[in-house]
Amino acid sequence: MRLLTLKLTQFKNYTSQGLQLAPRINCFVGKNGMGKTNLLDAIYYLCMCKSQQSLSDAHLTLHGEAFFRLEGHFYKNQKRYRIVAKVQARKRKVIECNDVAYPKLIDHIGLLPVVMIVPDDTRLATEGSEDRRRFLNNTLSQLDPRYLRDLVQYNRLLKQRNAALKQMGAERRFDAALLATYDEQLLAPATYLHQQRAAFQTQLVPALQAHYAAISGGQEQVSCTYRSALSESNLADLLVAAREKDRILQRTTVGIHRDDLLFQIGEYPLKKYASQGQLKSFVLALKLAQYAILRGEKKESPLLLLDDIFDKLDPSRVRQLIELLIEQEFGQVFITDTDEHRLASILNQFTVDYRKFRVAQGQIIDAAPDEKAQ
Amino acid sequence: MNFSSKLIEEAVSAFASLPGIGKKTALRLVLHLMSQEREITDQFAEALTQMRHNIKTCQRCHNLSDDVLCNICRDPRREPHTLCVVEGVRDIMAIEETAQYRGTYHILGGVISPIEGIGTADLNIDSLIQRIAEDQIKEIIMAISPTIEGDTTIFFLSKKLADQEVKISTIARGVSFGGELEYADELTLGRSIVARVPYRAKGE
Numbered sequence: 275m276r277l278l279t280l281k282l283t284q285f286k287n288y289t290s291q292g293l294q295l296a297p298r299i300n301c302f303v304g305k306n307g308m309g310k311t312n313l314l315d316a317i318y319y320l321c322m323c324k325s326q327q328s329l330s331d332a333h334l335t336l337h338g339e340a341f342f343r344l345e346g347h348f349y350k351n352q353k354r355y356r357i358v359a360k361v362q363a364r365k366r367k368v369i370e371c372n373d374v375a376y377p378k379l380i381d382h383i384g385l386l387p388v389v390m391i392v393p394d395d396t397r398l399a400t401e402g403s404e405d406r407r408r409f410l411n412n413t414l415s416q417l418d419p420r421y422l423r424d425l426v427q428y429n430r431l432l433k434q435r436n437a438a439l440k441q442m443g444a445e446r447r448f449d450a451a452l453l454a455t456y457d458e459q460l461l462a463p464a465t466y467l468h469q470q471r472a473a474f475q476t477q478l479v480p481a482l483q484a485h486y487a488a489i490s491g492g493q494e495q496v497s498c499t500y501r502s503a504l505s506e507s508n509l510a511d512l513l514v515a516a517r518e519k520d521r522i523l524q525r526t527t528v529g530i531h532r533d534d535l536l537f538q539i540g541e542y543p544l545k546k547y548a549s550q551g552q553l554k555s556f557v558l559a560l561k562l563a564q565y566a567i568l569r570g571e572k573k574e575s576p577l578l579l580l581d582d583i584f585d586k587l588d589p590s591r592v593r594q595l596i597e598l599l600i601e602q603e604f605g606q607v608f609i610t611d612t613d614e615h616r617l618a619s620i621l622n623q624f625t626v627d628y629r630k631f632r633v634a635q636g637q638i639i640d641a642a643p644d645e646k647a648q
Numbered sequence: 649m650n651f652s653s654k655l656i657e658e659a660v661s662a663f664a665s666l667p668g669i670g671k672k673t674a675l676r677l678v679l680h681l682m683s684q685e686r687e688i689t690d691q692f693a694e695a696l697t698q699m700r701h702n703i704k705t706c707q708r709c710h711n712l713s714d715d716v717l718c719n720i721c722r723d724p725r726r727e728p729h730t731l732c733v734v735e736g737v738r739d740i741m742a743i744e745e746t747a748q749y750r751g752t753y754h755i756l757g758g759v760i761s762p763i764e765g766i767g768t769a770d771l772n773i774d775s776l777i778q779r780i781a782e783d784q785i786k787e788i789i790m791a792i793s794p795t796i797e798g799d800t801t802i803f804f805l806s807k808k809l810a811d812q813e814v815k816i817s818t819i820a821r822g823v824s825f826g827g828e829l830e831y832a833d834e835l836t837l838g839r840s841i842v843a844r845v846p847y848r849a850k851g852e
Contacts, residue, residue: 377833423835430796437762445767452760452768455804459796 284336286312287636296629303614304633310610321388387576424463475500481563575605710755
């Protein structure tokens with residue numbers, strides 16, 4: 275699968291810009307704040323119907339304008355897909371595939387698998403469990419339409435249940451029958467989501483270990499455990515047991531919305547014991563494992579978006595990574611960097627075609643033709 | 649818009665306050681009334697005032713009505729022991745259009761949605777439970793939107809009615825009549841297969 279052309283209109287700092295992309299490696303180079311990451315985010319948006327940076331659509335529109343539009347021509351299994359995103363203030367956003375608008379955006383997720391690696395990924399290791407659940411959801415939603423549907427349903431019911439608990443608290447009464455109704459409805463989606471997450475973790479561990487060893491060259495063993503209250507007991511019993519607590523706290527205190535992934539290095543928690551370098555390698559290995567699993571399940575290579583990887587890795591590690599990408603038959607890759615010569619000098623060590631785009635102030639000022647290895 | 653008359657301006661903004669009517673349509677309606685006999689406008693206004701002042705809610709089913717009981721509840725030919733539970737008045741009109749239902753109705757006044765501030769106490773649930781005993785209801789048909797909130801409402805009601813001697817069903821959900829299978833979305837089609845309808849039992 276690959277992206278042939280991309281067109282941005284009033285997206286972030288781009289007024290209007292079209293790009294012809296190379297089949298393997300595309301480099302966006304330029305100074306900070308020029309709009310390199312915005313190009314990656316535009317590609318991500320066309321695959322996932324939202325920004326990778328969890329920005330609202332209003333913040334994605336060029337300042338002072340009322341709408342933005344993205345268009346991408348994708349090629350997959352000998353078929354062309356023309357994906358258009360039209361996003362207007364105060365209107366429903368529209369995603370079209372070959373001129374037909376999706377009735378529901380979730381129908382689009384999974385058609386064009388994508389993995390984006392950003393410097394911010396270290397949050398996965400250092401921040402709260404929400405980032406790790408988002409990682410689980412992001413991967414599984416691309417693999418399984420039912421997962422995403424059940425997730426949407428679960429979240430909606432959870433929101434209603436929490437609102438009901440708040441309302442009961444405010445009115446100083448308690449409606450056990452209504453809570454029992456929500457508990458019953460939560461059961462089916464929660465059980466499915468839990469099963470899928472647990473199955474994913476068993477796939478993730480070997481992939482994570484293999485990539486970590488390849489990137490760090492280190493001897494230390496890394497691992498990842500899926501922690502969920504549902505692994506111990508069934509949700510119906512858990513909700514009944516937590517009911518008094520829920521009533522007092524006025525929110526649902528147990529369920530798959532509290533799940534977590536625990537990362538370890540050696541025998542110890544990653545967050546406390548890993549060095550900065552180990553942390554960065556771990557998170558990168560995690561994202562590459564995500565890529566490998568998506569590729570294995572989807573039977574095609576997802577788009578790989580690498581934002582500012584030199585922030586994560588020193589040049590020798592980047593060289594290793596590029597080598598890994600080229601050797602492993604990765605699909606189309608998009609890389610941003612502030613120093614065009616640094617990236618070019620690494621890429622020139624390999625026999626691989628790549629195209630370099632110079633980015634300045636929301637414009638591609640120069641798209642060099644495919645450069646070959648010397 | 650510039651109006652030569654304050655009176656016209658007020659009439660236009662009154663029309664424009666209605667859902668689906670913009671300023672230009674409102675002006676067209678006002679000018680239309682202007683072009684007609686004065687009595688027609690009087691009748692028009694009178695109809696609205698009468699409606700607003702004299703409309704009642706049916707004491708039994710909460711339908712809109714001119715009397716204490718609505719014309720469906722008063723109709724002796726309706727099957728009194730079958731009850732169709734709906735969200736609102738428009739649902740009754742839609743079901744009546746089908747001419748397929750001869751029982752009576754009960755309007756809930758919405759579905760349970762605490763996010764929008766609609767709790768169980770805001771719906772006509774107590775009167776429904778009361779009616780089951782009073783009217784000796786044998787079957788309840790839930791004709792409620794197939795949404796998450798609609799499902800919550802059906803689940804909740806069937807819990808509340810668990811110890812009553814009453815049959816509960818919901819309207820069928822799935823592929824629409826006259827629709828083609830290949831165009832049905834997978835969720836709908838999946839539901840249709842799970843809730844399939846027996847056509848011929850084996851050996852018959």
